Amino acid sequence: MEPLLPAKFIRRKRDGQELGDAEIQEWIKAYTDGTVTDYQMSAFLMAVYFRGMTNTETLAMVKAMMASGEVLTWPGHDLFKVDKHSTGGIGDKTSLILAPIVAAAGLAVPMMSGRGLGHTGGTLDKLESVPGFNTQTTLPEFDRLVRENRMGMIGQTTAICPADRKMYALRDVTGTVESLPLVCASIMSKKLAEGIDGLVLDVKYGNGAFFKDQEKARELGKALKAIGTQYGKKVVVLLTDMNQPLGAFAGNALEIFECHEILKGATRPGARGQDLYADTRALSLELAAQMLQLGRPEMKIEACRAECDRILKSGEALKAFELMLSAQGGRLAELPHAEHRHVVKAPRAGYIHAFETEKIGYLNVALGAGRLKVTDTIDPVSGMEFHAKVGDRIEAGEALVTVYGRDAEKLRAIENDVTAAIHIGEAAPSAKPLILATL
Template sequence: MTPYEIIYKKRNGEALDPEEIGWFVAGYTAGRIPDYQAAALLMAVFLKGMDFAETTALALAMMNSGRVFDLSEIPGTKVDKHSTGGVGDKVSIILAPIVAAAGVPVPMVSGRGLGHTGGTLDKLESIPGFRTGLSFEEFRRILARTGLAMMGQTADMAPADKKLYALRDVTATVDCIPLIAASIMSKKLAEGTDGLVLDVKTGSGAFMRTLDDSRKLAETMAAIGKGLGKRMRAVITDMSQPLGRAVGNALEIEECVECLRGGGPDDLMAVTYRLGAEMLVMGERANDLESGERILRQIVSSGQGLEKFREMVSAQGGDPKVADDPKKIMAQAKFAINLKAGKGGYVNYMDTREIGMAGVGLGCGRLGMEDRVDPAVGFVFNCRIGDKVEARQELVTVLANDQGLGEHTGQRLAEAIVIGREKPAIPELILEAI
């Protein structure tokens, strides 16, 4: 078996054996196979595709390249949730505490901002003192004590995926469904959970912009997990506009606290309750989605969700006063710039990817791994698709630490929000479940 033979086989459109995939992944991870041959195989996969057996074999090979967590000592059905990413998607930070308060253990390994999308770790780290760089032993101990823990990927978790993803990023092979599915599932399988609920985004702010591509990705990931004995559910949700009102790390934490107090935007809570109900059914704490949602609403209204959030923050080194008054302890931007409508009409469309990239340019995310995130900056939206607006009405507030950059960002947002004369169809929020 040689790298050349495997590349040649896939270049010709043939299916690779699990042994071939495992051998190649192990060799590349160990440094025996050079980047140029791995890049050639990635491009062959991008152009010729992979069948389900190949995709599963790739996910397993990457999972087995590092440590697989063992959470069997934690009682109950352990359930995680994964989102494919969007703008303003802060669901995990509300969801994990309320699901844990309902009795389902939630071990959550999250990521940083990627491209135009925000990262859960960056949001959590805007809480003073909050630690996401936990060891597995710390992660397990906090999970056992509080019922939830949220951390970043450890160096020894799926190292093959980390190496291959970096190569995909510079070889134009990122947006390939088999490679995306295997990458996500390799990390999720390594977590040691019993079940996984997937939130697969679709629309202008999603990596999969069409419903058909989102469905294919959801079906592939769900099938991989089920084939390996995991409980799986995938929900396709809309990302044609930011989720909630806030975009930006500290601003989104403030909005999460508002939601846990029983307020918060309807769209954000609708997605949170639906995904949470799926987790409760999976974790055998609810018989159906309706009763699951009812349980979660009660947890929020009683304050149990907020208290569980406070408990998690404290356990991971953060300042628990964030649950009382986030503005008092979190970084605040120096300048507020109001973007006003240039004309009256209806909000017809939002280029959510461009909104996300405007946020990255402002400091909400990173253009390179060495970039620093500014936790204070971001946007607060005062409009949704379908809203009627008057000329000069405030559409978005830009929070910035550099006035010139804030004004430039406002101009980018003005171009990303399209106002027309006719009222558009309101995007459906929850599209399908698989």
Template sequence: MNPVEIIIRKRNRTALTEEEIKFFVNGYLSGEIPDYQMSAFLMSVYFNGMSDEETVALTRTMLFSGEVLDLSHIDGLKVDKHSTGGVGDKTSLVIAPIAAAAGVIVPMISGRALGHTGGTLDKLESIPGFRTDLSKDEFIKTLEKIGVCLIGQTKEIAPADKKIYALRDVTGTVESIPLICASIMSKKLAEGINGLVLDVKTGSGAFMKTLKDSEILAVNLKNISEAFGVKTIAYITNMNQPLGNYVGNWLEVYESVEILKNKVHNELTELCHLLAGTMIYLGGKASSLDEGYSISKQMIESGRAYQKFLEIVEAQNGDVTFIENTEKYAEPKFKFVVKSNRNGFVSRMNTFEIGMLGIELGAGRMKYTDAIDPKAGFIFYKKIGDEVKIGDVIAEIRTDKDQQNYFTQKLLKAIDITDTKPDDEPLVYKTI
């Protein structure tokens, strides 16, 4: 086969065969096909899209470019969750221990923060000693022992995705539905799962800003997952404001622990019960979604989910004393209070801008090599729909950088306060 001919066929909107896709991807992974040809191929896909058959073929090729975990020797159904990411999205830290406490096996391979979105691995690594770089054997042993483990992508899993994603990142080809779907699903399917919950975000802090685009992505992800025999339920959820009240790596661990201790009940808690309940249902531990939701609440109320989280931290070398006594954690050098400069209602939060400001505080990264300050972030005391008066504290900024005026003014610009109360927005727009 000739790589140039395959590029031309895709450029001319001709559907490719599975053999052609396999040849191209495997050739790129081996080094026979150079970056410039893969870049041309990716741009052709970006502009012309792929059929469902092509997307499944691309996913299958990327999936089998590495190892697919065999967890069949572990009793029970294996279920994971994937979120398309946002600001303050810490659900994995809560739902993994809930589902595992209910008896579901949870093999969770997670990502890092990049751009305005946070990453589960960085949040977990803010716990002193916590290891997310477990080998495949350590991952399986932890699953055998406690039924849940959260790690990063290992070198054995979907190496083609790792190489192609790095190229997409620098060639303007990230926002392509077929490429997004193949990237996500090649990693998720490699976990050897039976069920998958998809949390597709929509709104100002989401990858997909509109409900229409989010729905297209959710349907495509679900179709691919089910083409591989994985039972899948997708939710389209609200990312027009940060999820929960805490944003930043350690701050999000803190809020997750408070939920697991049954001390916090907000929209984040609600979403966690929905997602965990769905995992419990797909894991065969509930006969309906409603029963799954109810079991999820029981896991929190009984303390079993919190105990499971302590087990996770201990099994992955983290210092559990920081979870048992969160006050022990180091404080940032500065805590800047942000006050309202007018009366009214919080009507809009530019979640993307809040996420980008988080990077400037030290809470995120613009490239994978950037260091992260786990203490940096925000605490929000007012959210969309809340009434504020002049001088009311809207938020607190935590950072080691002495730039109070710059940070507070930038955060105030990302929050609109108007005379009229905005209409309530749903937490969940749609179930697919």
């Protein structure tokens, strides 16, 4: 094979040609070791964004990105190992509830989580809002955590998929997040490198998701499942609605608070008595039940749902969550709180018709809850609280959203943008399911 010439390789993809397995392997290896630069990889990512990849190319990308680092084997671990991955949304905090439920049910949950990407939040950023919580453990320490507690939540180490770690950060700042083959390669290389037996995928669609269209999300879900199946893994895909923020809060410490409250059995009553935690709880329970069934195929899904509900209500999941946090150095009692808050009030009476969810996400990023560029730091206390959901009645002057942060002036300055991103109509809109389909 002729030597790798980056410009020629990029041009071939730019012109829509199919790349071979061996040259994709060489390209990813060269990027990992620094021979290929960030600006060359950026050009390649944009070429893939516009030209796409064949299934063969995507599989080659998964293989190459896995091969860039270690693949976990879990010697001596007898429990079924299962993980969950979400394609991302606003207020998407289910991992922090479902993992302790599934661990309490007797399966192992070795979870490697990511940081915020684009307008969405990342589980790693949420966990790091807990003072002392260590997401950067060694792989032997991760093995010990999972062996002792049946769960662990860590960041992507330099040993696991280092190519993806570099590409993930680059995609976030080069406008190449929403590429189906790049999403597939990123997700599945990491998850397969975890050495898990089963995987539940929460593929989101709607105006707050990376893939807005239901059919595009379905296409992604099928592609992800096909890759996992080809590697001998049990995979289930849920297509879920992200046309509004999930739950009551969006923001790192705020979402930790919501999850802890749900695990304690609390509700969050809205002005009309509705529980603003209901969708977070329902989706977390369904994802947990699907994970449980992968490891206990003899159980019907209804029995898995009942068991997960029992574990949540009994407090067993709360105990597992608090154990996980303390085992990794977290001091939940010291969870930080914002110095300032500003209530955005409804400008008129009516029913909540729609959220411009992606816009809400970027407003949250601007507050400090996410990153506009790779080098940005997260403000753990900033974020938003939503006092009404789509379909809820609201009166003029009632609290619509509360924004939290360290800079009171910044909170007041985004009020008009927040109001403009939430549409209020006269008649109640038709209800839409939170979970569209299971693949």
